[in-house]
Structure formats: structure tokens, C-alpha cells
Amino acid sequence: MSSLDAALGRALTTPGISGAALLDAVTGLSYAELGDVSASQDSCEIAEIARIRLTRAGAAGELENVIVTTSTQHLVTIQLPRQGDPLLLCATVDRERTNLTWALRELNRHADELLA
Amino acid sequence: MTEGTKEPLPDSRNVPALLVALQTQQRSCTVVVTGTPGGAIHVRDGLVVAMETPGAPGVEGLLLRSGRIGEEAWSAVRAADTTHEHLAAELVHRGLVGAGELEVISLSALFDAAFALSLAVPDSWEVTDPVPTLYRNAGVTPERLLGEVSRRVNLLAGEPGSVAALARTRLRTASTARIPGIVGRLPARHQDVLATTDGRRTARDIAFTLGRGLFSVMIDLRLLLDRGLVRPHTPSTEQRPSTAPRIAPPAAAPSALDSTSLPRRLPGRHSAPAHRPHD
Numbered sequence: 001m002s003s004l005d006a007a008l009g010r011a012l013t014t015p016g017i018s019g020a021a022l023l024d025a026v027t028g029l030s031y032a033e034l035g036d037v038s039a040s041q042d043s044c045e046i047a048e049i050a051r052i053r054l055t056r057a058g059a060a061g062e063l064e065n066v067i068v069t070t071s072t073q074h075l076v077t078i079q080l081p082r083q084g085d086p087l088l089l090c091a092t093v094d095r096e097r098t099n100l101t102w103a104l105r106e107l108n109r110h111a112d113e114l115l116a
Numbered sequence: 117m118t119e120g121t122k123e124p125l126p127d128s129r130n131v132p133a134l135l136v137a138l139q140t141q142q143r144s145c146t147v148v149v150t151g152t153p154g155g156a157i158h159v160r161d162g163l164v165v166a167m168e169t170p171g172a173p174g175v176e177g178l179l180l181r182s183g184r185i186g187e188e189a190w191s192a193v194r195a196a197d198t199t200h201e202h203l204a205a206e207l208v209h210r211g212l213v214g215a216g217e218l219e220v221i222s223l224s225a226l227f228d229a230a231f232a233l234s235l236a237v238p239d240s241w242e243v244t245d246p247v248p249t250l251y252r253n254a255g256v257t258p259e260r261l262l263g264e265v266s267r268r269v270n271l272l273a274g275e276p277g278s279v280a281a282l283a284r285t286r287l288r289t290a291s292t293a294r295i296p297g298i299v300g301r302l303p304a305r306h307q308d309v310l311a312t313t314d315g316r317r318t319a320r321d322i323a324f325t326l327g328r329g330l331f332s333v334m335i336d337l338r339l340l341l342d343r344g345l346v347r348p349h350t351p352s353t354e355q356r357p358s359t360a361p362r363i364a365p366p367a368a369a370p371s372a373l374d375s376t377s378l379p380r381r382l383p384g385r386h387s388a389p390a391h392r393p394h395d
Contacts, residue, residue: 003215003216004216004219024224027224031224062304085332
């Protein structure tokens with residue numbers, strides 16, 4: 001099993017996180033995906049729009065995350081800075097089973113392990 | 117040779133068909149593709165694990181040019197594994213790069229090389245024994261590889277053929293990019309691409325310079341082109357060298373020349389004639 005799949009598998013043990021994918025923030029290439037990841041490709045486009053528009057509007061600093069909330073889910077996209085083009089960790093979070101703060105905390109914890 | 121022991125491959129019309137045939141037979145081999153740019157496709161148990169081509173930076177280029185690992189450390193790893201079969205394991209074992217990070221780099225180089233190879237029709241290809249190469253991934257099916265390549269081409273294409281043309285074009289910074297405040301509002305990676313766009317480099321050259329993928333550089337260049345910050349570099353001397361015309365211009369009236377004939381040097385006189393018709 002690949003080390004990326006294993007790391008995503010650990011992230012999915014968090015209650016309420018039903019799917020996760022690791023994407024390239026520039027090319028949109030999916031490096032690994034597990035569980036419900038139907039929205040991951042769109043997340044990449046949304047993050048790119050947010051990144052470009054925010055810088056154009058004069059926002060300082062780099063994009064950290066984008067959260068899209070529907071009546072049942074949060075689609076959380078966390079940008080993982082690294083040497084070279086950044087990566088995106090996209091996760092589908094069930095609103096019924098967890099809250100956003102907890103999910104973000106857990107995802108950030110697992111994000112650190114992803115590239116180790 | 118692997119060829120003799122395995123069932124023969126059916127005649128493949130193109131490289132994708134060959135890869136599908138190799139997947140069906142679960143072969144481990146290296147497909148050497150000749151052409152411009154040409155390259156090598158490494159197949160293990162029917163799945164594509166690595167591709168190398170001069171058209172895009174490989175794993176080694178991405179690791180070294182981006183400054184992730186130093187030349188000395190890389191030489192030490194290569195010296196430790198002279199067969200080059202366990203380079204990936206050695207890199208991770210020495211703590212030079214994380215296992216997940218190397219997997220990301222390995223996959224991004226694979227898809228990038230596939231994209232670069234797809235921009236030109238190969239001359240020929242040959243299936244050889246597996247050649248050791250640096251990779252760390254579980255392998256990709258030919259279907260996924262082709263699907264991703266066509267997604268990339270569609271993403272960049274304005275009209276047919278424009279993607280290959282964009283990859284070949286030398287680009288230079290447009291004068292609008294020198295207006296204060298414009299460049300500062302671009303994301304850092306666009307600023308890096310802009311800084312390396314000098315009129316001599318193509319998208320491929322920029323990718324090698326920055327240690328990034330060809331496709332990601334082309335995405336950035338397409339955006340910079342759309343915003344008018346870079347433009348194709350067309351040198352004025354491209355049509356033909358600037359030489360004097362070899363025939364007399366037709367506008368010159370022969371009658372006028374006849375009336376004032378060329379000055380004739382007279383014997384015994386070394387100086388030029390006082391009167392020159394063109395003075």
C-alpha cells in the first residue's frame with residue numbers, strides 16, 4: 001500500500017470525515033483518494049479561483065483553506081505548502097457527525113504526516 | 117530477453133494500444149520511444165510506474181533543480197546503489213525526502229512526461245527488458261494515464277494544435293508587466309515564471325530552470341498570456357537575413373543612369389574625380 005493511501009486512511013478514522021483526496025494545487029492531478037471524494041476535482045478549481053482573486057484583491061499571504069458548506073456537508077480544502085507547487089488536502093465532512101473546528105484540527109494534524 | 121519467454125505482443129498501432137496490451141499480459145518491461153522528444157516508459161506488472169523524456173523534468177530533475185536535495189547527497193545515493201534499483205528506498209532511508217513526498221514527485225513526473233510525450237507523434241518504439249529507474253508509486257493504468265493526458269490537453273487547448281505550439285513558443289515579458297504594482301499582485305509562482313521568461317526560454321526550458329512540471333508551467337503561462345503579461349517572442353530577423361537586394365530595384369530609371377555615367381579613373385590621376393553623381 002502506498003504511503004499516501006495509508007496516511008489518508010488514518011485521516012478517515014476521524015469520525016465524520018467520510019472521504020479525503022490529495023491533489024496537486026496547480027495541475028489538479030489526484031495523488032491519492034479514499035472514500036467519498038466526488039467533489040475533490042471541483043475543490044481544486046474553487047481553491048484556484050480563491051487564490052487568484054484574493055491576491056488580485058490585494059490580500060496578503062498565501063491561501064490556507066477553503067470551506068464550502070452545504071446543508072449536510074462541509075467540503076474542506078486545505079492547502080499544504082511545500083517546496084515546489086503546493087498540494088490540496090480535500091475532505092468531505094459530515095455535518096451531522098462532527099463540527100468544523102474539530103474536523104479542521106484533525107485534518108491539519110494528519111496533513112503533517114502525509115508527506116513525511 | 118523477455119520477448120522470447122512471453123507470448124508475443126500484438127501489433128500495436130500506437131503507444132497507448134501497446135500499453136493496454138502490456139497491461140493485459142501484466143508485463144514488466146521498458147518501452148523505448150524514439151522521436152522528438154522521445155523517451156522511455158517503464159512498465160511493472162502491466163502498470164506504468166515511470167516515464168522519462170527530455171521534454172519534461174524527471175524525478176531527478178524535480179528533486180535537484182528545486183533544491184530539495186543537494187548534488188552531493190544525490191551522488192552519494194547513486195554510489196550506494198550502483199544497480200539503481202533501490203534509489204527510491206535509499207533516498208527515503210537516508211531521510212533526504214519523505215516517503216509521501218517522493219510518491220507525489222514520482223507521480224507528478226510520470227504524468228508530466230506522459231503529457232510531454234503526447235505533444236508529438238513518436239517515430240517508433242521498442243519493448244525492451246526492464247531498465248532500473250527511480251520511482252515510488254503503485255503504478256498507473258494506461259486508461260488513467262490517457263484520461264489525465266487528454267484532460268490536460270483540453271484544459272490548455274484553445275484550438276487544435278495550440279498546446280504543442282505553446283510548448284514550443286519562446287516567450288518574453290510584455291511591456292505591461294513592467295507597470296508598477298501589476299506583478300506584485302500575482303501569486304508567487306506566477307512571479308517566478310515571469311522572472312524566467314526572457315524571450316529565449318520555451319515552456320520546457322522554464323520548467324527545467326524552476327524544477328517544476330511542464331504542464332504546471334504551461335498552465336501558468338496560459339494565464340499570463342491571457343492577462344497580457346507575456347507574449348510570444350518573434351525576432352525580426354526570423355524571415356531571412358538582412359542582406360542587400362541582389363537585383364537592382366525596378367524603380368531605378370535606366371535613362372537617368374545613362375546620362376551621368378560612372379566616374380572613370382584616368383591614367384596618372386590618383387585622386388577621386390571631383391564630381392560624383394550621388395553626392
